Amino acid sequence: MARLYSSALYVAENLMGDLSEPVPAGEVWVVRDVTLLQFAGSAGAASNVYVGDALTLWFIAAHLDPTVADAYYHWEGRQVIAPGSAIRVLTGESTQVRISGYILTLP
Numbered sequence: 001m002a003r004l005y006s007s008a009l010y011v012a013e014n015l016m017g018d019l020s021e022p023v024p025a026g027e028v029w030v031v032r033d034v035t036l037l038q039f040a041g042s043a044g045a046a047s048n049v050y051v052g053d054a055l056t057l058w059f060i061a062a063h064l065d066p067t068v069a070d071a072y073y074h075w076e077g078r079q080v081i082a083p084g085s086a087i088r089v090l091t092g093e094s095t096q097v098r099i100s101g102y103i104l105t106l107p
Contacts, residue, residue: 009099011097011099015094015097017091019090021086021087023084031077048061051089058077058079
């Protein structure tokens with residue numbers, strides 16, 4: 001029986017902009033957990049954070065406002081990211097991002 005261990009699929013500090021992490025050939029990623037954090041006092045106004053793959057945005061943390069208070073968002077679920085696709089994160093403000101899940105190897 002195969003054992004599954006959670007892995008950090010994508011980790012970024014102070015991410016701002018549009019960034020993607022491709023799934024290597026021969027692997028399938030199952031995203032289980034997304035954590036986003038913006039700190040109070042960051043420059044700028046409200047910002048949305050979008051997380052998804054190349055085709056679909058499946059998590060949106062709407063209108064994070066780092067000038068009011070620290071903003072923390074968390075998502076749990078199961079999203080399968082196929083080889084050749086990518087995890088994609090878009091944000092307009094400096095954001096801490098941690099995405100974890102399973103890395104499966106294709107036969």
